[in-house]
Amino acid sequence: MECRFHPGREAEVECQKLEFWYCRECLVRCRACTDPCLYCKFRTGCVIWELCRKEAKKRCKEMQKKN
Ligand SMILES: [Zn+2]
Numbered sequence: 001m002e003c004r005f006h007p008g009r010e011a012e013v014e015c016q017k018l019e020f021w022y023c024r025e026c027l028v029r030c031r032a033c034t035d036p037c038l039y040c041k042f043r044t045g046c047v048i049w050e051l052c053r054k055e056a057k058k059r060c061k062e063m064q065k066k067n
Contacts, residue, residue: 001014001021002021003021003022003023003026004020004021004022004026005022005023005026005031006023006025006026009023009025010023011023012024012027013027013032013047013048015032015033015034015042015046015048016042016046017035017040017041017042018034018035020032020034022048027047027048027051027052028051030048030051030052030055030056030059032048032052033048033049033052033056036056036057036059036060036063037060037063037064
């Protein structure tokens, strides 16, 4: 699988909800959770969410402020 944001780079994690794959860099930078505000039934077992929970919640708040 290829990273959604880095074509040609091998992906390591999958967003099970959207079925997109991401490389390690995207995981580390928390670019792999693109809908942090939306409910996701996969979160309890999601590696991305596990690592990016804080960052995702912060981004969600920022997105809501803009709207
Ligand atoms: Zn990537």
